[in-house]
Each structure stands twice: as C-alpha cells, then as structure tokens.
Amino acid sequence: MAFQLPIYVEPNFDKEPFVSAPDAGICKVEAEGVAPPGYHALSIYPEYFKVNSQWSLVRESRMDCVPVVRNEGIIEAVEFRNLHVGDKVIVGRSEDGRYGIYLHATPFAMPEESGDVFSFRTGRSRETAYSRDYDNLYELMRYERDHGYIIWVLGPAVIFDHDSKKALSELIEHGYAHALLSGNAMATHDLEGSMKRTALGQDIYTQEQRPLGHYHHLDLINTVLQYGSIEKFIEEENINDGVMYSAIKKGIPVILAGSIRDDGPLPTVIGNVYDAQDAMRACTKKATTVIALATQLHTIATGNITPCYVNREGRIRPVYFYSIDVSEFAVNKLRDRGSLSVTPIVTNVQDFLVHLRNNLVP
Known part of the structure; x- marks a missing residue:
C-alpha cells in the first residue's frame, strides 16, 4: 500500500470551553x-x-x-x-x-490500539523487531522524496565504514535528502575518507590502521583551509565520492555546527552556537522527516527545535522523526518528547544505511 499522510483533526472551536473562553x-x-x-x-x-x-x-x-x-x-x-x-x-x-x-496533544487521526491493559515487549530496545519500522520508513521516504523535506542529522560514525559512506552518498544523489545537519567531525572524516581512504587514520574498508594515520584528519583540514573552501578543495583535489561531495553536487544545504572539541575547524563550520542554532532552525522549520544517526548531542539539539507538525502547502501534517543508534539510551532520550515525534531504532547505523540504500536506490 502506498504511503498516506494521516489526517489532521482540528479542535472544534464551536464547542465549550472554546466559545466562552476569554482572549489569552x-x-x-x-x-x-x-x-x-x-x-x-x-x-x-x-x-x-x-x-x-x-x-x-x-x-x-x-x-x-x-x-x-x-x-x-x-x-x-x-x-x-x-x-x-x-x-x-x-x-x-x-x-x-x-x-x-x-x-492539541492528539492532532492526527491514529489507528486504534489494542485494548489489552497488560502486554509484553512494548518498549523499544535491542530485542525489538524493527522489520515493520523499516517497511514504513521505505514507504515514507519514497513519498517524502517528492512531496516533503528530509533532513539527515549525522554523526561521524556514518562515514567510518566504506559501505555506509557509499550508501548515504547514493541516497543523497537519488533525492532522499534535502538538508544535512552535522558537525566538523563528520565532514572532516568524510573528506579524509574520500582523499586518503581513511577515517581518523583507519582504513574505511579494511579497518586497518595506516602509518601516521593520526595525522590524516589534521592534514585534511589544513589542506582544505589552504584552498579556502570545501568546494574548492573538492574541485582541485579531484574528489569524486563521499557524503560532502554528493551534497555539494546535489546543491542541498549542509549545516555544520561547531563544538569546543573541534580540530581546525573546516571552513563553513559555524563557531557561534546561536548562529548555528538559527541555521539549523532555518532547515528544521521546513522539515517533514528527520533521520538522526549516531549523534546524541546533535539529535537532542535538532529534536528540541523540531515540532511534531508542519504547515506545508496549506495542509497541517506530521513531522516524522527517527533516531537510530546502537545505544538504547541514546535513541530513547528523545522518545520522552512524545510518540508522535520520535521512532527509535536500536541498530548499527552502518547496517541501517545499507538497508535503506538496498531498498530505495535502483
């Protein structure tokens, strides 16, 4: 069955207590x-x-x-x-x-749940079966590619592996991303992987350590700074793969929020936290689906500025929020915001991305 948006149910303001209520x-x-x-x-x-x-x-x-x-x-x-x-x-x-x-805490028409008071395995953990969640996400992504605004919130773990780095790049190239929110580390190690085939000095395919590999990310940052921009670096160094390459080629926004932990940082990293927050909000106010991968701090920051609904083309619709991490604590951190807004999936993010690519990219 093709994906269908749930119906927004507006309160009936012709009834009490709304009619007799004074102005706020x-x-x-x-x-x-x-x-x-x-x-x-x-x-x-x-x-x-x-x-x-x-x-x-x-x-x-x-x-x-x-x-x-x-x-x-x-x-x-x-x-x-x-x-x-x-x-x-x-x-x-x-x-x-x-x-x-x-x-309005129940704005969307939802299917009726089981009336059982007691039931097993109602939480979200490493023991949860996520097959149905994946199927729902595939259908959602196909819909959102043409009708929505998909934001990816990325930790560096997504590009520590050759296959997941390639999978996310292909998803971007096929229209399954409209903006990326991340930090200096993800962009740095992605470009390091495209230039030196390592991330923090470790081969992104064999996971073997390279001699003096701990210099690689610093050398990468220094080189990009010499060129003055990531775009110029990609052009001059003939970079032709990776998440940053695909995002720039596709012309989608990449918001890199700075951190006190940053090395460098790369050009375009926003060092002022409030400027970064404003830039992220410029994206999240358009979001219809958010997928946050292995980055607890960026996920919480994005979750706090993303409502559970958006008015798109005159229609109020839900914003779908997925939090994916191998840590149960990390994915359930945002679930306290309400079941309408967060679907946690406890899994390795590299496997998650490959699953999405295999089911969405022809």
Whole structure:
C-alpha cells in the first residue's frame, strides 16, 4: 500500500470551553531578551491561542519558545534571546482552552490500539523487531522524496565504514535528502575518507590502521583551509565520492555546527552556537522527516527545535522523526518528547544505511 499522510483533526472551536473562553492574556516585554512573568512556553505540539476573539495556531512552533502576537493577530514562536522591548507575549499556563490557550496533544487521526491493559515487549530496545519500522520508513521516504523535506542529522560514525559512506552518498544523489545537519567531525572524516581512504587514520574498508594515520584528519583540514573552501578543495583535489561531495553536487544545504572539541575547524563550520542554532532552525522549520544517526548531542539539539507538525502547502501534517543508534539510551532520550515525534531504532547505523540504500536506490 502506498504511503498516506494521516489526517489532521482540528479542535472544534464551536464547542465549550472554546466559545466562552476569554482572549489569552498578553504582556509586553520590558527588557531585551527577558520574557514577562507568567509567560507561556511552547511545546512540540500544535497550540492555539485566542486573540481578538479568534483561535489561531502558532506559526512554525518550536519547543521552549514563547508565543508573540504580531500584527493582525499572527502568532510567532520566538526564542528568549530574540525578544525585544514592546513584543506582545502571551502569558498563562493553563492549556485546556478555558483561558484562551489550548495545547492539541492528539492532532492526527491514529489507528486504534489494542485494548489489552497488560502486554509484553512494548518498549523499544535491542530485542525489538524493527522489520515493520523499516517497511514504513521505505514507504515514507519514497513519498517524502517528492512531496516533503528530509533532513539527515549525522554523526561521524556514518562515514567510518566504506559501505555506509557509499550508501548515504547514493541516497543523497537519488533525492532522499534535502538538508544535512552535522558537525566538523563528520565532514572532516568524510573528506579524509574520500582523499586518503581513511577515517581518523583507519582504513574505511579494511579497518586497518595506516602509518601516521593520526595525522590524516589534521592534514585534511589544513589542506582544505589552504584552498579556502570545501568546494574548492573538492574541485582541485579531484574528489569524486563521499557524503560532502554528493551534497555539494546535489546543491542541498549542509549545516555544520561547531563544538569546543573541534580540530581546525573546516571552513563553513559555524563557531557561534546561536548562529548555528538559527541555521539549523532555518532547515528544521521546513522539515517533514528527520533521520538522526549516531549523534546524541546533535539529535537532542535538532529534536528540541523540531515540532511534531508542519504547515506545508496549506495542509497541517506530521513531522516524522527517527533516531537510530546502537545505544538504547541514546535513541530513547528523545522518545520522552512524545510518540508522535520520535521512532527509535536500536541498530548499527552502518547496517541501517545499507538497508535503506538496498531498498530505495535502483
């Protein structure tokens, strides 16, 4: 069966308590970057606010932001650091609709679950069978390639192996990626693998250590810095494979967020954490599917700025979020955000990528 988006079910605002509810409270910002007392904090779920006697859905919602009322009653999600004096912030922490604020926790029509109170193996662990999850993901990816916006959140482990590096490159080349979010390490070791066939000095196919291999990533960074850009390095060194090569060739955004652990770093790595957050949010606000691979910190960061829904072409639809890691703790870290937004798969990310390539790439 071909993939079909679930139907968004809007609250019935013609019923109580919505009809009798007053407009949501509003207070103005009095100091730059400081929300007024009693501010309302947004979640990953759709939230409606009654402004000028009309219920409105917040635009491009993001968790841990505050709702700000703009002209004509438009409501925007704004980070604390981006609040300015005079901004009209919605205040109030009752979310059941009685006071002009409603959090819609069940927005999409879902199939009925078993009525059994007790059942085995309801969690997600290394013992879970993920066959159905893979099948669902294949169908989702085929749909999203042409109708959605797929973001990959990548840790360096995805390119430590020749086969997974090649698999992800082919997925990018065949349209199964619209943006990449990662850090300096992934890009560095990917380019190292394309230039020297190693990652951190280890052969990406045989896993053998190369003599003086611990210099390889530093030599790679130094060479790219000499050229001044990753694009120029790829051109001058005749690089013709790899994740970075495929992404640049395809013309998709690659956001590399810096870290205190970085060597170098490479050109285009964003060193200012708030600039990196803004760049990531520019992508995640368009996301319809997010696939996070073996990078706990980047996964949490991306999860915190990605809502469970998006308004695309006038239609509200879910954002699918997959977290893949060999560690149960890592993949379940985000599951606490709600079952609508995260599907954890406990597996080796190299095997995961090869499975996707084998089922999606002709």
